[in-house]
Each structure stands twice: as C-alpha cells, then as structure tokens.
Amino acid sequence: MASRANHLVLLGCGLLCTAALLCTQMIGSCAAQGGASQPPASVAAVPGPKAVSNFPIVSDARLAGDARQTRFILDLDKPVQFRAFALADPYRVVVDFPQITFNLPAGIGAGGRGLVKAFRYGLVMPGGSRIVFDLTGPAKIAKSYILEAANGQPPRLVIEFEQMDRTAFVQSLPPESRPELRPAIAEANAAQPDSSIAQPPQAPDKRPVVVIDPGHGGVDNGTQAGGGDIMEKNLVLTFGLALRDRIEKSGKYRVVMTRTDDTFIPLADRVKVARNEAAALFVSIHADALPRGEGDAHGATIYTLSDKASDSEAERLADTENKSDAIGGVSLVDEPTEVADILIDLVQRETKTFSNRFARTLMSEMKNTVRMHKHPLKSAGFRVLKAPDVPSVLVELGYVSNKGDLELLVSENWRNKTVGAMAQAIDTFLAKRLATAGPAK
Numbered sequence: 001m002a003s004r005a006n007h008l009v010l011l012g013c014g015l016l017c018t019a020a021l022l023c024t025q026m027i028g029s030c031a032a033q034g035g036a037s038q039p040p041a042s043v044a045a046v047p048g049p050k051a052v053s054n055f056p057i058v059s060d061a062r063l064a065g066d067a068r069q070t071r072f073i074l075d076l077d078k079p080v081q082f083r084a085f086a087l088a089d090p091y092r093v094v095v096d097f098p099q100i101t102f103n104l105p106a107g108i109g110a111g112g113r114g115l116v117k118a119f120r121y122g123l124v125m126p127g128g129s130r131i132v133f134d135l136t137g138p139a140k141i142a143k144s145y146i147l148e149a150a151n152g153q154p155p156r157l158v159i160e161f162e163q164m165d166r167t168a169f170v171q172s173l174p175p176e177s178r179p180e181l182r183p184a185i186a187e188a189n190a191a192q193p194d195s196s197i198a199q200p201p202q203a204p205d206k207r208p209v210v211v212i213d214p215g216h217g218g219v220d221n222g223t224q225a226g227g228g229d230i231m232e233k234n235l236v237l238t239f240g241l242a243l244r245d246r247i248e249k250s251g252k253y254r255v256v257m258t259r260t261d262d263t264f265i266p267l268a269d270r271v272k273v274a275r276n277e278a279a280a281l282f283v284s285i286h287a288d289a290l291p292r293g294e295g296d297a298h299g300a301t302i303y304t305l306s307d308k309a310s311d312s313e314a315e316r317l318a319d320t321e322n323k324s325d326a327i328g329g330v331s332l333v334d335e336p337t338e339v340a341d342i343l344i345d346l347v348q349r350e351t352k353t354f355s356n357r358f359a360r361t362l363m364s365e366m367k368n369t370v371r372m373h374k375h376p377l378k379s380a381g382f383r384v385l386k387a388p389d390v391p392s393v394l395v396e397l398g399y400v401s402n403k404g405d406l407e408l409l410v411s412e413n414w415r416n417k418t419v420g421a422m423a424q425a426i427d428t429f430l431a432k433r434l435a436t437a438g439p440a441k
C-alpha cells in the first residue's frame with residue numbers, strides 16, 4: 001500500500017516536473033515570469049537561505065559587439081557545464097546550467113546591445129538555472145565556451161551570437177523546436193513531385209514517419225578513433241543522412257531526422273521527436289568502441305529496449321550511450337516517459353513486440369551484406385529507445401576500435417550496401433505493419 005501511494009506521489013511530481021520542463025522548453029521565459037512559487041528572475045538573485053550552499057556563483061555579466069556579432073561574457077567563480085540553444089518566435093537563445101547562484105548587479109540584463117535586446121536569468125527547477133536572451137532578430141550561437149581563470153580574470157562563460165537570416169535560423173533548430181516543420185521536410189523530399197510551394201494549407205502528409213536518430217553530436221563526440229580524427233558523431237550523421245535519402249527515394253515514407261548537423265540533442269528530445277511525429281519506427285544509429293584491453297569485438301549489433309540487459313556488454317554499452325545527456329550538460333529531471341510507464345504499460349508491451357520484430361527483420365536483411373557481431377541481437381536499458389508507443393531500435397554499425405570495422409565504417413561502398421539493407425528491412429517491416437493495420441489507418 002505504501003509503495004502504491006509512493007507511486008502516485010512520484011507520478012504527480014513527475015507530471016509537475018514534466019509540465020515545468022515543457023513550459024520552460026516551449027516558452028523559455030515562462031518560469032522566469034510567472035508561477036506563484038517561482039520568484040521573478042531579479043528576486044532569485046537575492047541571497048536566500050540557500051545561498052550558503054556551494055553552487056557556482058555568477059558575479060558579473062557584460063555584452064560587447066554590434067548588430068552583426070555580439071558577445072556575452074559571464075564571470076563565474078568556477079567553470080560550469082552549460083547548454084545553449086536557440087528558439088524562434090520570438091527569437092531567443094537559452095543557456096541552461098546546473099543550479100547556480102546569481103549575484104548580479106540589480107537591473108543588469110534590462111538593457112541590451114547588438115543582437116541582444118535583453119536577458120533574464122533564474123532558477124528553472126531545483127538543480128537547474130537558466131539565462132534567456134531576447135534577440136533583436138535571428139542569430140546563431142557562433143561559439144559558446146568556458147574560459148578557465150587566467151591573468152587575474154575569473155572563469156568566464158562566453159557566448160558569441162552571429163546574425164543570420166530567418167530561413168537559415170529555422171533550419172538550424174532541432175526539428176521539435178522549429179516553428180514550421182513542413183517546409184524543411186518538403187525540402188528534404190525534393191525527389192517527390194512537389195506542387196506545394198506557396199499553397200496554403202497543404203494536404204496533410206499521411207505517409208508513415210520514420211525517425212532516424214544519428215547518435216551524439218555537438219559537445220558529445222561519442223566514440224573516437226585515429227587519435228580523435230574519426231568521431232562517432234560524424235560517422236553516424238553521414239550514415240543517417242544517406243539512409244534518409246535512400247528511404248525517401250521510394251516516396252512511401254516521410255523521414256524525420258533528430259539532427260542533420262553537428263548539434264547536441266538530449267536523449268529525451270530525440271524520444272520526443274518520435275512521439276510528436278507519431279512515428280511508425282525510430283532507428284538510432286551509433287558506432288561502438290571497446291575499451292582498450294577488453295578484447296576486439298567486431299561487426300554490427302542491433303539493440304532493443306529491455307529492463308534487464310541481455311549480457312554485460314549490452315549493459316556497458318547502454319550505460320555509455322545513456323551518458324550522452326550528462327556530456328551535453330542536460331539537467332536533471334526524470335524523463336516523462338519513465339514516469340508514464342505506469343500508465344501505458346499495455347501500449348508499451350505491444351511496442352516492444354514490434355521493436356523486436358523489426359530488429360529480427362533488420363538482422364535477416366543485414367546479415368547478407370554486412371559483417372555482423374557474433375551475437376547480433378541484444379537488449380538493454382537505452383534511454384533513447386523509451387518512446388512507449390514507437391517501435392525503436394538502436395543499431396551499432398560496428399566498432400571503431402576494430403581496424404577492420406573502422407575501414408568499413410569510413411568506406412562509401414560499405415555505407416551504400418548497409419544503407420540499402422536497412423532501407424529494405426524498414427520497407428519490409430512497415431509494409432507488413434500497414435497491411436495488418438488495414439485501410440482504416
């Protein structure tokens with residue numbers, strides 16, 4: 001009984017946290033502006049009883065530059081992790097930190113300079129702080145980095161904004177924060193007959209959606225080889241884009257990428273793309289590496305989600321892949337999907353069946369053309385596979401730690417063959433599913 005009650009309390013808290021997260025992610029400024037329990041940003045700077053804690057302290061901030069390039073500098077008492085991203089309509093840049101104490105001069109941020117109209121700051125959730133910049137127009141984060149203390153200067157956070165046009169700005173956003181997704185997808189579908197330009201409103205695209213998720217990105221390089229010259233994030237992006245192009249050629253499916261460039265995307269956001277698109281399939285692409293001295297495995301492996309890892313190697317891999325968020329500086333709340341598990345157990349069970357079915361289809365297609373791991377089907381607790389209603393698999397294309405695999409991973413010939421096998425498996429799986437689902441769908 002007690003555990004049941006705890007469940008409900010947890011659930012309630014989880015939903016609140018989810019609401020808070022969604023709220024801050026979608027509106028950016030709402031936490032700083034409203035909510036009875038949330039002090040306005042400037043009040044959050046007043047040292048309260050919690051200021052005795054050893055959160056990093058921010059003591060000053062300034063802006064420099066002009067309307068083409070603007071630089072923001074924040075003085076810290078120690079280096080912090082952070083995550084900066086842009087949002088549209090209105091144009092903003094958001095920087096997330098672990099909780100920090102803002103000891104900034106009163107009124108700072110009210111006036112801007114160059115591309116920054118103003119900025120606000122404060123706690124967005126226990127353990128998480130945020131600065132939100134209101135921009136005068138579309139601008140990208142050209143650079144963002146931490147400078148270590150040097151020459152009598154404290155550690156500093158530097159964000160460099162650079163002016164860009166709206167189209168480029170919108171395209172630079174991750175899919176789920178794009179104000180209008182359709183144009184980007186229409187563009188990706190250039191092979192399709194396209195009479196849609198400037199014809200509002202478009203007929204809804206009812207083709208099944210395949211989400212391709214190139215792992216890692218941005219600050220998170222993933223595995224590496226060749227002394228850092230070859231990075232997983234680049235290998236899997238190239239592969240993912242090639243797979244997208246191949247699938248789209250048939251015209252039967254709409255493909256949505258979780259990233260199309262070198263951007264960090266939190267794991268939960270990748271799951272969110274799949275769910276928001278009501279995807280028929282989610283395929284995460286990775287390339288593994290064995291730690292030095294742990295043997296020399298090779299070949300491709302296909303992973304599905306399970307509570308209990310199928311073996312110790314699968315468990316190690318899931319742990320590594322799940323660290324992506326920590327590497328990217330994402331804070332700090334439970335994923336909504338984990339809380340929601342209680343409610344959607346049934347849906348999830350069905351999804352699991354389909355995930356496993358797709359994994360087997362994929363393996364039988366790949367094994368003809370692609371070098372596979374000696375145990376090619378495994379399962380573990382990958383956070384990126386946790387969309388409760390979207391069949392999801394994670395493919396490790398091979399091991400960058402293995403010389404033979406590495407040669408294949410960078411070879412165009414191998415990529416073409418592998419992309420072909422995967423596209424074929426996706427088509428086989430979805431054609432069957434659609435046939436079973438019947439014409440009502």
Ligand SMILES: [Zn+2]
Nearest residue numbers: 215222286287
């Ligand atoms: Zn990976």
